[in-house]
Ligand SMILES: Nc1nc2c(c(=O)[nH]1)N(C=O)[C@@H](CNc1ccc(C(=O)N[C@@H](CCC(=O)O)C(=O)O)cc1)CN2
């Protein structure tokens with residue numbers, strides 16, 4: 327453990343840097359208590375929200391807000407923690423932070439440092455720390471729900487269960503090896519039973535962990551098609567905004583425009599582009615080049631046509647350049663021909679949806695369709711989060727357990743013990759312990775915690 331961690335008091339803004347309703351400054355470490363007394367004129371009652379004035383060093387009032395004091399060990403980090411919940415003005419909050427840093431020797435926290443301290447003080451194990459980091463970054467409600475399960479310790483419980491079975495097996499083998507020459511020696515059968523049980527459980531958890539893909543990035547959907555087909559109108563409807571200019575003039579959109587949206591708990595980025603057509607106009611040529619650039623990067627293409635289009639097939643140039651990419655053809659403006667909204671699935675990655683951006687008809691069907699085809703976990707019951715680290719450690723655990731279970735029972739007792747010992751080591755690393763080394767290496771910890779946001 328880092329020797330300084332016990333000494334240094336850290337502080338950070340735990341809420342957004344933008345203006346917001348309230349902003350929370352968190353302070354953790356031995357200076358939290360004297361700081362509360364000097365800034366608030368009193369120590370708030372432990373774990374009770376109190377409305378107090380916040381003072382600077384010259385006794386000037388800097389804010390009136392809620393303060394909460396969490397004396398150690400009953401706090402998020404396990405250290406003394408002071409929370410100052412002020413008005414959400416970033417300049418005001420920054421001046422409070424600066425005051426803390428300049429006059430009290432508190433230092434600004436590194437990204438993820440509160441979480442790291444919670445882990446080092448054994449408030450949470452490593453999988454729970456990882457779950458909190460995934461929870462904050464989750465781009466879909468389903469991933470957030472998995473992260474929540476992991477945060478509450480469901481994965482840790484299963485991982486600990488495997489580790490305990492292996493430990494028991496090791497103790498049994500070691501005992502039977504000790505008394506191998508005596509007449510009342512302990513039979514190794516019990517250990518083998520435990521090894522097989524641990525193997526079964528490890529395989530189960532490996533399959534379950536691998537199933538849920540929380541590595542996916544938010545998909546990018548690019549709207550493309552001929553000029554005037556209603557691309558920008560569909561963009562505006564999907565983004566519930568009037569960000570993109572809509573006119574009845576062909577060639578209205580010149581630049582690409584991207585906006586994040588959320589469809590049924592799934593984050594997406596949606597991009598409006600200039601209409602593709604043959605032109606000699608230099609400006610239009612540049613715009614169309616940009617459109618192709620976006621189409622190449624897209625995870626999914628919405629190709630807009632209208633009820634008036636002569637041909638509703640995918641144009642050859644799109645097929646040529648983007649085979650394998652999923653495409654939805656949208657037949658827009660069905661209000662003009664009084665057609666009904668509908669969806670037709672041609673193949674896995676090719677569907678036709680009829681809508682009207684003007685009346686909104688068919689847009690719910692379109693959103694539903696996008697959610698279905700773009701959420702990789704749509705048919706999977708949320709369990710807990712998956713990390714490459716878990717898969718790797720579980721694979722190693724399984725490998726050593728298989729080796730242990732295959733060794734000849736009587737003659738290779740020592741080899742079984744070795745393999746079980748290695749399995750135990752790997753399984754222990756799941757929750758961030760290693761039976762011989764105590765904590766995981768600083769490198770693994772830094773990789774995890776450095777990727778987090780400030781104030782967490
Ligand atoms: N204001 C505020 N809201 C927040 C947080 C926070 O730090 N502050 N959290 C930050 O992530 C999350 C909540 N997580 C927390 C986890 C543990 C403790 C805590 O005080 N634990 C003590 C006491 C437990 C108990 O009373 O049951 C402990 O573990 O000993 C506080 C917040 C989300 N909301």
Ligand SMILES: Nc1nc2c(ncn2[C@@H]2O[C@H](COP(=O)(O)OP(=O)(O)OP(=O)(O)O)[C@@H](O)[C@H]2O)c(=O)[nH]1
Pocket residue numbers: 552553554555556557558559560571572573574575576577578579580599600601658659660661662681682683684685
């Ligand atoms: N009747 C009807 N008109 C629509 C519909 N969607 C768009 N329009 C109209 O079609 C015209 C073109 O719409 P835009 O959204 O600007 O089309 P665009 O494809 O972005 O056009 P460019 O940017 O020029 O390529 C506008 O006059 C819209 O009001 C629809 O569903 N029904």
Ligand SMILES: [Mg+2]
Pocket residue numbers: 557558559570571572578579599600601
């Ligand atoms: Mg447009």
